[in-house]
Amino acid sequence: MPDVTLKDVAVRAGVHVGTASRALDPKRRHLVNAETRQRVEAAAGELGYRVNVLARSLRKGSTGMIGAVVADLGNPFLPPMLRGLDEVLGPRGYMIAVSETHEDPETFRRVCEQLIARRVDGIVISAAHVGDGDFISTLEQSLPVVLAVRRVSGGGHHTVTHDDILGARLVTEYLVNLGHQRLAQLRGPDDVSSFAGRSRGFQEVIAEHGCTEVVTHGRAGEPTTAEGKRLAAALLAADVDRPTAIFAQNDLMAIGALEALGEAGLRCPDDVSIVGYNDAPLTEHLTPPLTTVRLPSNALGRRVAAMMLDQLDQTNEPPNTVQLEPELVIRASAAAPARDGSRRMSA
Structure with missing residues (x-):
C-alpha cells in the first residue's frame, strides 16, 4: 500500500494509534504487552509500514545513537564490553558509535565534542x-555520561569499574606464595586510575x-604489546x-613481555614467571597459557x-560507582x- 500511515496500522491491529506507536518504538515497546505488540508488528508487516527514523528523531530530539569512547580498539578486552553494551541498548533501539583516542588527551576531548555535535543521546x-574530572562534569551538563573501567578525580559520576587494587593483590599474593621474592611490574600510564590501582595493590x-x-625504568605510554615488550x-x-x-x-603488555623473554633466550615460567590482567580473549591459548x-x-x-538506560529513562538515580569483583585465573605462565633464578643476565 502506498503512503501507509501509523493510523492504518492501528486500525488493522485494532488498537489506539498511541499503542501502535509504542509497540513499534524500540525504546517504548516494553510498555506494551507481548500479544498486542505482536499484533501491531504483524499489521505493520502486512501493510508494508516502515518507521521514519529521521522524522522520529527530529520529533523527539533523540538520534538513537550512543557514543562509546575507547582508548585502543586493538585491545581484545574491548569487543566483549562493546557487545555487552549492544546486548542491552540494542533492544531498546540504540546503536553504538565507537571512537578511539590512543590515550591522547586532545583526541579524547575532540572525539567527545564531535559526538555531542552529532547529537548522540549519551556517551560511554x-x-x-x-585529571579529566572537570571535563566529564562539563559533558554531563549536556547529556548522560557513564564511565567504564576507569575513574576520574572528584567523584560524583556514574561509573562501572573493577576493584583493581584487590585484583593486583590476588595475583601478586599468588606469586609470593609460589616463593617469588624478587618481583617487577610493567606499569601502564600513571594517570589512568585502573593502572594506578594495580600498582598500589602490587x-x-x-x-x-x-x-x-625490581624497579623498571619508565612506564608504558600506551598499555600495548609493543610497550610491554620494550619495558x-x-x-x-x-x-x-x-x-x-x-x-x-x-x-597486552604481558604478551609483549613473553616476546622479550623469548628473544633474551629465557623461558616462561622456567626462568621468569609472567602474569597479566584482564583475561582478554585467547590468553588461555598463549604459550604458555x-x-x-x-x-x-x-x-x-x-x-x-543499564546505568545509561537509567539516565535516558530519567529515573533520577544519583551518581554512584559499581565495582565488579576480580577473579584470579591460574594457568601455566x-x-x-x-x-638459580637470582643469576644476573650478564652471568
Missing part, C-alpha cells in the same frame, strides 16, 4: 584519565611480605639481579548499559622460581 567513556603485597620490587626487554637487560616474576598490568586476573568485560558492558 572508557578512555578517561584521572606494592602493598610486596611491602607486607618483605619482598623486593620487559629493558628490565631483562639491566645489570641487576633479574626478577623471578613479572606482573604486567594488562594482558597466561595466568591473569579476570575482568568480566561483557558483564561490565551490560552494567554500563607462573610457577615456583628456579633455584
Whole structure:
C-alpha cells in the first residue's frame, strides 16, 4: 500500500494509534504487552509500514545513537564490553558509535565534542584519565555520561569499574606464595586510575611480605604489546639481579613481555614467571597459557548499559560507582622460581 500511515496500522491491529506507536518504538515497546505488540508488528508487516527514523528523531530530539569512547580498539578486552553494551541498548533501539583516542588527551576531548555535535543521546567513556574530572562534569551538563573501567578525580559520576587494587593483590599474593621474592611490574600510564590501582595493590603485597620490587625504568605510554615488550626487554637487560616474576598490568603488555623473554633466550615460567590482567580473549591459548586476573568485560558492558538506560529513562538515580569483583585465573605462565633464578643476565 502506498503512503501507509501509523493510523492504518492501528486500525488493522485494532488498537489506539498511541499503542501502535509504542509497540513499534524500540525504546517504548516494553510498555506494551507481548500479544498486542505482536499484533501491531504483524499489521505493520502486512501493510508494508516502515518507521521514519529521521522524522522520529527530529520529533523527539533523540538520534538513537550512543557514543562509546575507547582508548585502543586493538585491545581484545574491548569487543566483549562493546557487545555487552549492544546486548542491552540494542533492544531498546540504540546503536553504538565507537571512537578511539590512543590515550591522547586532545583526541579524547575532540572525539567527545564531535559526538555531542552529532547529537548522540549519551556517551560511554572508557578512555578517561584521572585529571579529566572537570571535563566529564562539563559533558554531563549536556547529556548522560557513564564511565567504564576507569575513574576520574572528584567523584560524583556514574561509573562501572573493577576493584583493581584487590585484583593486583590476588595475583601478586599468588606469586609470593609460589616463593617469588624478587618481583617487577610493567606499569601502564600513571594517570589512568585502573593502572594506578594495580600498582598500589602490587606494592602493598610486596611491602607486607618483605619482598623486593625490581624497579623498571619508565612506564608504558600506551598499555600495548609493543610497550610491554620494550619495558620487559629493558628490565631483562639491566645489570641487576633479574626478577623471578613479572606482573604486567594488562594482558597486552604481558604478551609483549613473553616476546622479550623469548628473544633474551629465557623461558616462561622456567626462568621468569609472567602474569597479566584482564583475561582478554585467547590468553588461555598463549604459550604458555597466561595466568591473569579476570575482568568480566561483557558483564561490565551490560552494567554500563543499564546505568545509561537509567539516565535516558530519567529515573533520577544519583551518581554512584559499581565495582565488579576480580577473579584470579591460574594457568601455566607462573610457577615456583628456579633455584638459580637470582643469576644476573650478564652471568
